[in-house]
Amino acid sequence: xxxxxxxxxxxxxxxxxxxxxxxxxxxxxxxxxxxxxxxxxxxxxxxxxxxxxxxxxxxxxxxxxxxxxxxxxxxxxxxxxxxxxxxxxxxxxxxxxxxxxxxxxxxxxxxxxxxxxxxxxxxxxxxxxxxxxxxxxxxxxxxxxxxxxxxxxxxxxxxxxxxxxx
Amino acid sequence: xxxxxxxxxxxxxxxxxxxxxxxxxxxxxxxxxxxxxxxxxxxxxxxxxxxxxxxxxxxxxxxxxxxxxxxxxxxxxxxxxxxxxxxxxxxxxxxxxxxxxxxxxxxxxxxxxxxxxxxxxxxxxxxxxxxxxxxxxxxxxxxxxxxxxxxxxxxxxxxxxxxxxx
Numbered sequence: 001x002x003x004x005x006x007x008x009x010x011x012x013x014x015x016x017x018x019x020x021x022x023x024x025x026x027x028x029x030x031x032x033x034x035x036x037x038x039x040x041x042x043x044x045x046x047x048x049x050x051x052x053x054x055x056x057x058x059x060x061x062x063x064x065x066x067x068x069x070x071x072x073x074x075x076x077x078x079x080x081x082x083x084x085x086x087x088x089x090x091x092x093x094x095x096x097x098x099x100x101x102x103x104x105x106x107x108x109x110x111x112x113x114x115x116x117x118x119x120x121x122x123x124x125x126x127x128x129x130x131x132x133x134x135x136x137x138x139x140x141x142x143x144x145x146x147x148x149x150x151x152x153x154x155x156x157x158x159x160x161x162x163x164x165x166x
Numbered sequence: 167x168x169x170x171x172x173x174x175x176x177x178x179x180x181x182x183x184x185x186x187x188x189x190x191x192x193x194x195x196x197x198x199x200x201x202x203x204x205x206x207x208x209x210x211x212x213x214x215x216x217x218x219x220x221x222x223x224x225x226x227x228x229x230x231x232x233x234x235x236x237x238x239x240x241x242x243x244x245x246x247x248x249x250x251x252x253x254x255x256x257x258x259x260x261x262x263x264x265x266x267x268x269x270x271x272x273x274x275x276x277x278x279x280x281x282x283x284x285x286x287x288x289x290x291x292x293x294x295x296x297x298x299x300x301x302x303x304x305x306x307x308x309x310x311x312x313x314x315x316x317x318x319x320x321x322x323x324x325x326x327x328x329x330x331x332x
Binding site: 124130158159 | 289325
């Protein structure tokens with residue numbers, strides 16, 4: 001069965017919730033930027049490549065996606081409103097119908113618990129808070145090119161940042 | 167909720183199936199030993215520690231477990247017949263009742279599809295060929311100390327060896 005690779009990447013460490021009038025503007029901390037750059041560098045060394053990076057429009061996710069792009073992991077980089085917290089997986093699946101293609105690789109940069117919830121739906125068709133996705137961590141799934149994606153994906157990677165840093 | 171860490175580790179690359187009269191005697195190849203040593207070294211650098219390594223008695227698993235031990239990841243090392251291919255998760259769960267303890271960390275070294283099947287049962291309570299565990303790859307789960315483990319574990323790590331090697 002033909003598949004493509006999907007990577008779900010959580011934004012790095014960001015400023016304290018509540019310290020910003022508009023939470024959407026909350027940026028990565030210096031430490032968050034540093035660690036996210038290390039993860040991105042390591043992913044590049046591992047020869048991971050994205051044909052497209054889709055990111056939540058929130059600043060902390062957008063900054064994370066920019067770091068992935070700057071590390072040479074992929075371009076173009078586009079914002080997708082449905083990757084904001086609480087976004088609906090079906091909206092992304094509808095978009096996916098027009099994009100998916102063998103040998104392509106897609107990265108989604110966003111938030112918890114949305115990303116692990118989406119991963120659970122894609123793998124098992126239901127959610128249960130069973131996947132621990134740390135900030136600047138990543139999930140790797142293979143998605144079938146034909147048929148429905150929900151409950152039909154396989155998990156090949158899940159990592160906290162500390163297990164890819166040297 | 168108190169938990170302990172469980173690592174499920176698949177044996178490294180072994181000789182060709184069919185080349186040995188007794189498949190239980192099939193050893194790791196030189197390449198399998200080399201890569202498994204690299205993975206073990208990396209796990210040690212990541213400060214992963216096991217309070218006990220339980221291994222399938224089959225040679226390729228036993229050799230993998232010995233490599234983990236030699237890399238300083240943990241001791242003692244014991245054989246468990248139920249970790250051979252097709253082993254029953256309930257036999258291990260019965261044993262676990264007498265062993266489990268907070269702050270302890272346990273490694274099981276064995277075979278596919280047994281290990282990913284066990285992981286799926288521990289995470290979701292059912293199996294579906296949804297987790298891809300490569301040779302010398304690892305799964306990391308948190309297991310609750312009280313109550314039943316089946317369908318109550320969380321997944322925090324899944325890696326093919328290539329994503330931990332430098």
